[in-house]
Amino acid sequence: MIHSNPLRGPADVADWVAEGPVQFGTHEVAHDDGGPGSGGDGTSALVLSGSLDAEEYGDHAHWTLWCPEKLPDHVRISWEFLPLEEPGLAMVFFAAAGHRGEDLFSPALAPRTGFYPQYHSGDMDALHVSYFRHKYASERAFRTCNLRKSAGFELVAQGADPLPPAGDADGFYRMEVIKDGPRVAFSINQLLLFEWADPAGAPLRGGYFGIRQMAPLRAAYRNLSITQLQPWRPVTAHTKP
16 A cells, blocks of 8 residues: 545645645535445545635636655556536546656746646646546536546547436445556446556656546545556567466
C-alpha cells in the first residue's frame, strides 16, 4: 500500500492542496447505502462541491484538489464515488508534474486557481479521466468517460459511462485507474471502460493525483486506495511467461 485515506470527512483532506473554490462537507452513509460499489457500513463520506455560483462565475467556479503525496509510476488508484446533485462533471488527474520535470507545487510553475486551461494547456503535464460528464446537455445525451493527455488536451481514449443520474444512483460506485508505464486503464465496478497504451517514447511517469469537479456538482467520495503494481511489459514473441 502506497497511500490509503478513508475520506470520511473534511478532516481527512486537511493537508490536501485546494486550487479554486472547493467546499467540503460530510455525507452520512446508511447501512443499506453501499450500492453496487461496496457494502454500506454506516459510516460517513467526504462531500465535495463548489463554493461559487456556477451561473455567475462560469468556468471560474470549478476547482481541483490534490493529494499532497507524490506517487511513483505503476500504481492502481481506486476510490468510491456517489453523485448527490447535478449537473456537473467529475474528473481525476494523475501522473501530474511540471512540464520540464518540476514538482507540481514548485514556485517555478504558474499559479493555478481551478481554471481548466491552466491544467490542460499550461506548464504542467498530466493524464486525466473525466467521468459522470453531466454538465452540458450534449454530454448527458451521449454519456462517455474520456482520457486526455496534457499539456495539449489530447483525447487519447474514450469509453461508455455506465453511471446513472444522481437521482438513480443507489449507492457508491468503485472507480479504478491503472497507471502502469505506458498503459492506462479505467473501470467502474470492475467493468473495464477503456484501456490505452501511450505510443510516445517517453510516457508520463510518476506524479500527483487530484480530484476535480465542474460546478455545481455535489458528490461524495470515500476509501481512496493507491497500491503498487509490478511494472507492465508488452507481450512479444520473446517474452517469457
